[in-house]
Amino acid sequence: MPKVKVLNMAGKEVSEITLSDAVFGxxxxxxxxxxxxxxxxxxxxxxxHSTLTRTEVxxxxxxxxxxxxxxxxxxxxxxxxxxxxxxxxxGPKPRDYSYSLNKKVKRLALKSALSAKxxxxxxxxxxxxxxxxxxxxxxxxxxxxxxxxxKAVIVMPEKCDKLVKSAANIPGVKTALINTxxxxxxxxxxxxxxxxxxxxxxxxxxA
Numbered sequence: 001m002p003k004v005k006v007l008n009m010a011g012k013e014v015s016e017i018t019l020s021d022a023v024f025g026x027x028x029x030x031x032x033x034x035x036x037x038x039x040x041x042x043x044x045x046x047x048x049h050s051t052l053t054r055t056e057v058x059x060x061x062x063x064x065x066x067x068x069x070x071x072x073x074x075x076x077x078x079x080x081x082x083x084x085x086x087x088x089x090x091g092p093k094p095r096d097y098s099y100s101l102n103k104k105v106k107r108l109a110l111k112s113a114l115s116a117k118x119x120x121x122x123x124x125x126x127x128x129x130x131x132x133x134x135x136x137x138x139x140x141x142x143x144x145x146x147x148x149x150x151k152a153v154i155v156m157p158e159k160c161d162k163l164v165k166s167a168a169n170i171p172g173v174k175t176a177l178i179n180t181x182x183x184x185x186x187x188x189x190x191x192x193x194x195x196x197x198x199x200x201x202x203x204x205x206x207a
Contacts, residue, residue, distance in 0.1 A: 003117045004182055006125045008087040011145030013128050015201065019118060022207040028112040028119075034111035036101060036183040043098040051091030054079050060086075106183075110207055113186040124193045131155070136169045143173065149190025155181065156195035178202050 002024050013134040019025065026100045054060070081089045084121050101109075117123050122136025126147050131138050143152060156163060159177060167173045174185055178201050186192060194202070 004118070004123055004125050006127050007146060009129065009142045009145065012145070017125055017196065019099055019199070020203040020207050021121075023111050024114050024118040024123070025205050026043050026111055026115045028116040030110055032109045032110075033112050033116075033183055033187065036106060036113075037103045037187065039099065040182055040184040045097040047095045047097050049092040049093050051088040053089075053091070054081060054087030057085065057087045060197060064134070107206060109183040110181065110186070113183045114192075114202075114206075117192045118187060122189075122191055124191055125196055125199060126193060127196050129156065129160070129162070129163060129195050134162055134165050135167050139163065139166045139173070140170060143193075144171070146191070146193060148193060150187045151194055152191045153185050153189040155192070155194040155198045155202070157195050157201055178205055 002019045002021075004017055004019055007011045010175050035049065037192050038143065046169075054077065055080045058085075060077040064075050064078050065072065077083075079085055079086045126142075126146070129142070152174070154167060154175045156177055158176060164175045167175050174189070176185065178198060181202075
């Protein structure tokens with residue numbers, strides 16, 4: 001079972017915690033993690049892109065010249081695709097890119113990502129994350145004391161508006177709850193910071 005030091009917000013060691021093998025100690029499945037990341041990114045796409053076909057482009061209603069006798073190729077409209085300002089052939093149209101993954105695949109991908117972070121010693125457990133007010137500086141100082149990288153995910157046991165809004169101004173820092181965690185954010189961060197109370201909740205849900 002992987003053991004991790006429990007730090008306080010000042011970066012000092014308070015105690016030690018043993019993480020569950022079922023969540024933080026499995027062999028990471030790269031194929032499943034890749035599938036989960038592709039799924040997450042696809043679901044983020046708005047799909048609002050749109051191009052105009054020859055029926056939607058303005059103009060081109062009149063035949064540009066007579067059918068025969070000019071020596072030029074026959075043309076029916078100046079808005080055919082081969083013309084400048086003509087319609088687009090097979091261009092993108094608004095569509096829904098989202099699709100769903102099997103629930104077991106999602107769970108395995110999440111546990112694989114957590115295990116990969118634990119194996120690379122990128123998991124930081126904090127005894128308590130408490131802020132007196134809405135202060136970005138306090139979160140920045142905490143991240144510095146914990147030795148966090150440029151990208152960090154802070155996992156809370158329950159929603160804390162002070163932490164969410166204070167961390168929102170820091171580039172590369174995300175906050176999450178147990179039920180909003182996703183494989184992409186875990187793999188994309190340099191440091192995975194989690195409150196000690198959230199560890200037990202996470203293991204309870206995914207073990």
